[in-house]
Amino acid sequence: MRQKPALVLLTTLLLTLAAGIAAGNWKTLRNDQLHDPSNPSLRVLQDPEEALALLPPDTAGNMVNWVTALQRGIISPRSSLREDREHEILDDDVLMLDTMPLPYVRFPHRPHSEWMGCETCHEKLFVSVAGANAINMGKILDGQYCGVCHGAVAFPLTECNRCHNTDSSTVSGARPGGTLP
Amino acid sequence: MQAAKIILFTLLAASAATAVTYLNPADAEYGDVVMNEFSDDAGMRPVVFPHWFHRIRFRCKVCHGDLGFAFKAGGNGINMLKIIDGEYCGACHDGNVAWSIENCDLCHSGMPNTPTQVHNSTSQKLVAPVAPGSVTQPDAGSED
Structure with missing residues (x-):
């Protein structure tokens, strides 16, 4: 037990250091080494900083907290091309307990279903049966399950504690894959 | 033992995070997708x-x-015929919702010989960095 505060402190320090180095470091398209600077049309395209600097900051990925940006209404991305109909929002959390020495994973359906429809993940990527998805970090790093988006476009896989977010002592009577209100 | 495991794992994770921050060859925006199935050819x-x-x-x-x-x-086999036909990018890039396909250079804007990839992905940074101009990466997507 004694090591825990030190561990949290160490992790926080390291993450803050990494974040500090990277924060707000958006490259212009001309200098990002991916766009061809000799393309005369490049000046028509928007540089990331122009749009992203206005959004809630984050410490990884695009340095933007996309979930907060959507929930606060700072951005209003459309849900459909045909009509902006509301889609289903599911507001429960799924607990994943088979996490070795790491904290449990508490997966929040709400922010995910705000960005995606149920059918985006179910049933092709995840079956909707508690505990029936044999997820592990190897598969996630290989781009399966959560790794389809996390590590590619949603926050990167180096953000361990955003998913491993629940101390086992705070949850009692939970079953693998069970849901919490 | 448990505490030692946790500390070891944290150190590993922290080194990975630091490595990602420092060893970053190209620095385009996270999640940018390069598509070069047919373009170079x-x-x-x-x-x-x-x-x-x-x-x-x-x-x-x-x-x-x-x-x-x-x-x-x-993984989508996108080509200009499908786009003109209103599929994929063509659902919006029709001159109505977004710019139309005459503006070639606005989409076809990458460095030549850059392989198909999700740029800056975690696995790319940790395992197999892909530099622009190295189109012969073994895992660079399907060849046409």
Whole structure:
């Protein structure tokens, strides 16, 4: 037990250091080494900083907290091309307990279903049966399950504690894959 | 033992995070997708798709659902005929919702010989960095 505060402190320090180095470091398209600077049309395209600097900051990925940006209404991305109909929002959390020495994973359906429809993940990527998805970090790093988006476009896989977010002592009577209100 | 495991894992994770921050060859925006299935061979620049720009305007489900984009760089077999026909990018890039296909250089804007990839992905940074101009990467997507 004694090591825990030190561990949290160490992790926080390291993450803050990494974040500090990277924060707000958006490259212009001309200098990002991916766009061809000799393309005369490049000046028509928007540089990331122009749009992203206005959004809630984050410490990884695009340095933007996309979930907060959507929930606060700072951005209003459309849900459909045909009509902006509301889609289903599911507001429960799924607990994943088979996490070795790491904290449990508490997966929040709400922010995910705000960005995606149920059918985006179910049933092709995840079956909707508690505990029936044999997820592990190897598969996630290989781009399966959560790794389809996390590590590619949603926050990167180096953000361990955003998913491993629940101390086992705070949850009692939970079953693998069970849901919490 | 348990505490030692936790500390070891944390140190490993922290070194990985630090490595990602420092060892970053190209620094384009996280999630940018390069598509070079046919472009190089056709004498065009590869396409750079900015995820960040599109997700400000559309939720994931619009493209990865309604429009049928698979979650894989190079996994959709997109070509200009399909786009002109209103599929994939062509669902919006029709001169109505977004710019039309005459503006070749706005999409075909990447460095020549950049392989198909999701740029800056975690696995790319940790395992197999892909530099622009190295189109012969073994895992660079399907060849045409």
